[in-house]
Amino acid sequence: MNTAIAFILIFGALVFFHELGHLYFAKRAGILCREFAIGFGPKLYSFEKNETVYTIRLLPLGGYVRMAGEDPETVELKPGTxxxxxxxxxxxxxxxxxxxxxxxxxxxxxxxxxxxxxxxxxxxxxxxxxxxxxxxxxxxxxxxxxxxxxxxxAPFNRQFGSKTLGQRALAIFAGPAMNFVLAFVIFIVIGLIQGIPVDKSMIGKVMPNSVAEKAGLHEGDKITSINQQPTNSWKDITNIVRENPGKEITIDITRDSKKMAIQVTPAAEKEGDVTVGKLGVQEPVEKSVLGSIKLGFDETCRWTKLIFVSLIQLVTGHFSINDLSGPVGIYNLTDQVVEYGPIRVLSLAAVLSINLGLFNLLPVPALDGGRLFFFLIEALRGKPIDRQKEGMVHFIGFALLMLLMLVVTWNDIRKFFL
Structure with a gap:
């Protein structure tokens, strides 16, 4: 049940904020937005407010904002009617x-x-x-x-096509942009909750039943030296400990203004082909608003780079379609992450939000990036592409994306039962 709730909350948040970006800037430009939908397929729930129908639909495959002028208008009053x-x-x-x-x-x-x-x-x-x-x-x-x-x-001045190129581009770009904003905010919240790692020569959280706990090390202990080697940073501590797997070391600490020496034998753990020492302690952290904002920015940039490189590798053939995951795969991943607590769930949501934002910016028909690519062509040639031709390209792109989604979902189901 916890997994299902977490999955619904993550999926709902990612799609909601993505589509909210489209909705806000479309309405700000004066575009009539007929529907704000989370999911596709049959309607489960809906209500109307300020000209827009808000709906939740059955299939968790994304969402959309239906803007006037984007779909063929059904009202046609012919003479004699x-x-x-x-x-x-x-x-x-x-x-x-x-x-x-x-x-x-x-x-x-x-x-x-x-x-x-x-x-x-x-x-x-x-x-x-x-x-x-x-x-x-x-x-x-x-x-x-x-x-x-x-x-x-929908009078023409309320239709998507009546707006300037800049207004249209902003309404489309705002969706992926909101996913990056969401990830940034989530990382800030994580920083405020659990603190920001600091490179100080002291003990952070001590893990239960670790060699550090058994030796009597406490969170907040300031380490002055290890085996008479001065330590000035967390990096100094980890370097010395890693070099002494299974060997007793002497740690000189200061606790409540009192100095003491503690003997401890780092546990020997394998990291690939190398055996390293581990105490079972975490890096010290501090809580601050400015530090959390910096953490949010740094983590958003770091994950954006990592995911962007992965997308490039997918395009260049370093990854296969079997490496992709759809809703089923994300559900299985959520199931694994839930066991580690809400902070891990928040981290997963942030990473998936960046993933969704980057994926939507790809210059692929039917995605936001494909729409922006057509706007770029319009800017270069000084006039828009024929709407019917562009619509056909996006329709084909959407059909191919749905086919890809089916294949990815089938692969996820196969992996689940293997």
């Missing part, structure tokens, strides 16, 4: 009822002559038994009603 109009006190159309008009009292039925729901925001037509053409102004937030479903119209 009979529709019902619901007007407000200003005689503006607030609802365009395409069927089941009897459910709306005081609806005015017209036969459409022409309609422009993107630019002029008008509907012209003839009411029954009337020969005079009437023109109605449509409210910019009017809804079209069909089969009981209401869809808000």
């Amino acid at each position: 009979k529709v019902g109009l619901v007007l407000n006190e200003k005689e503006e159309v607030t609802k365009i009822v395409l069927d089941n008009r009897e459910k709306y009292p005081n609806v005015r039925v017209i036969e459409v002559d022409q309609a422009d729901l993107e630019h002029k925001l008008i509907i012209s037509g003839y009411e029954e038994y009337e020969e005079e053409l009437q023109t109605f102004r449509v409210h910019e937030k009017a809804h079209c009603v069909s089969a009981g479903e209401e869809t808000q119209i």
